Amino acid sequence: MDSKKQNFPVLEDHPVGQEHAKEAVEAHGTIQSNIKKLMKEFKIYRWSPDHPNNKPYLESYFIDLSNCGPMVLDVSQKIKAEDDPSLSYRRSCREGICGSCAMNIDGTKTAACLKPIDPDTSRPTIITPLPHMLIEPWLKTRKAPEDGREYRQSPADRKKLDGLYECILCACCTTSCPSYWWNPEEFLGPAALLHAYRWISDSRDEFTDERLQALTEDQKRLYRCRTIKNCTATCPKSLKSCICHSQDEV
Structure with a gap:
């Protein structure tokens, strides 16, 4: 088999097609080399x-x-x-x-x-960046690791975040929640509580007390949940935010 057929085996029985294909490849390379960089x-x-x-x-x-x-x-x-x-x-x-x-x-x-x-x-x-917009990290720590490496987490602690970190902030759960309809000025709603629990559960976070205080300084922020579970039924990621609320209560 000659080199042309080796390069284009699909055209093995079509020598004219082989030749045209080879010319096209060579022309493409020439065109690319002649394109002026901008x-x-x-x-x-x-x-x-x-x-x-x-x-x-x-x-x-x-x-x-x-x-x-x-x-x-x-x-x-x-x-x-x-x-x-x-x-x-x-x-x-x-x-x-x-x-x-x-x-x-x-x-x-x-x-x-x-x-x-x-x-x-x-x-x-x-x-x-956009001006006047301060960046506040979700994960809060009081000091950097002494060895200068990233914050490490055991596989068991990482597994605790499954079903929490996947939230895409679409607000389907909050807008489906009757408790939030009735008390939007008091109850934080399932999306906010899911995120709160996600960071409270993170072994790398060092501001658990501050997060819990923000949740419990007004009990209506948390305890207006009636476990109707519309949030779970409507979540496009199948997350169970009602379970997170009950864990927060414990």
Whole structure:
């Protein structure tokens, strides 16, 4: 068998097709090599929690727009995947629905998945977080691990979080809860209580007392649950938030 047939075995009995396929592959390579790179600078706000005393700064990344999607979110994903895995940002739907990827892009607060890349390569695009929005971590600790490593957790403690961490904050449970309909100004509702229990149950969290105090300083926040279980019936992730409420009561 000659080299052409080896390269295109599906066309083994069609020599003309073999030749055309080989020419197409060679032409594609030539075209790709002749595409002019369109490099653009993106300056992105960076800060490292590992060095909290260092001031934030803008780091430059140069991206080939001829090999990138059309939106600013595409740039962020390309940088994280190919250049700098430490880059952190939020995104979810990538279709302008969820709002997760809201950023400050060249002074405009908008969703990165809906913001087209400015094709002007003579000036950089500047990307910073939304202003005046403080970041408060869900997991609260009083001090970093002494060995400098991440917070570790045993398999048994990790298993306790199953059925809790999967919540997608859709609010189907809370809006299906008659107890919340009747007392929205007092009862926190199943979604809030599920999340409270999720962090109270986390062995790495060190603010359990503060979380319990916030729940119990007004008993109506917690004890308005009547275990009707509409929350469990409607949850798209099949989570049982009523069980979490009863565990909180214990």
